[in-house]
Amino acid sequence: MKLLILDRDGVINYDSDAYIKSLDEWIPLPGAVEAIARLSKAGWTVAVATNQSGLARGYYDLATLDAMHARLRELVAEQGGEVGLIVHCPHGPDDGCTCRKPKPGMLQQIAAHYATPLDGIWFVGDSRGDLDAALAVHCQPVLVKTGKGERTLSKPLPAGTLIFDDLAAIADQLLL
Template sequence: MKLIILDRDGVINYDSDDYIKTVAEWIPLPGALDAIARLSRAGWTVAVATNQSGLARGYYSVPTLDSMHQVLRDAVQQRGGHLGLITYCPHGPDDGCTCRKPLAGLLEQVAEHYQTALDGVWFVGDSLRDLQAAVAANAQPVLVCSGKGAQTREQPLPDTTLIFADLSAVADHLLR
């Protein structure tokens, strides 16, 4: 199985320090939906693993989050692709869960769902937490410079981190 896992905010859609709280605020980054569709059409399984502490903070509800994800799925499908499993951590930073990145729980949920190992599976994110989660899961950390990625790039990164401009560049590389 060719599996790639993506963070959501800052990788697929614009991020906000004020959180993405409504479907109207969920705005895809240029080329991201096409990148997912291209990967899918080429036989890749594309999954998403995203921290969504706005749920714990009461900024939005699970039905609102589900609506955002349905918009995402529909947009990828309109481009001829398919988006696989979407996992999310609904907890706050101090809740003591095992799923919140930088822990590996969300990635492990994806591996369990697809009954596959994460060794070498690309996890694409824009934050140090994403890269740390990839390392914790024995996946390949991939940084995109969209979202908060440009700031993240200035920090010490895991040694094996691959760096790309955005999700389109990741897809271009994998589809070569």
């Protein structure tokens, strides 16, 4: 199985330190939707693992989050592709869950859903927490410079981390 796992905010859509709280605030990054569609049409399964502590903080509700993900699926479908499993962590940073990145719970959930090992699977993120989650389950950590990526790049990265400008550059590499 050709599986690619993506973080959401800062990788697929613009991020905000004030959180993405509404469908109107959920705005895809240039080329991201097209990249997912291109990968999907080439036989890749593209899954998403996203921390959404705004739920725990009361900034938005599950219906709003579901609407954002439905919009993502709709935009990718308009380009002829599809989005695989989307998992989210609804917990706050102090809730002690096992799913909030850098913990590996969401990545393990994706592995179980697709009944596939994660060794070497690319997990694309824009934060150190994403990279650490990847390492916890032996995924290949991949950093994009979008979102918080430039800020993350200014500090030491895990050995072997791959770095790309954006999701479109990753699609270009995987579809060579």
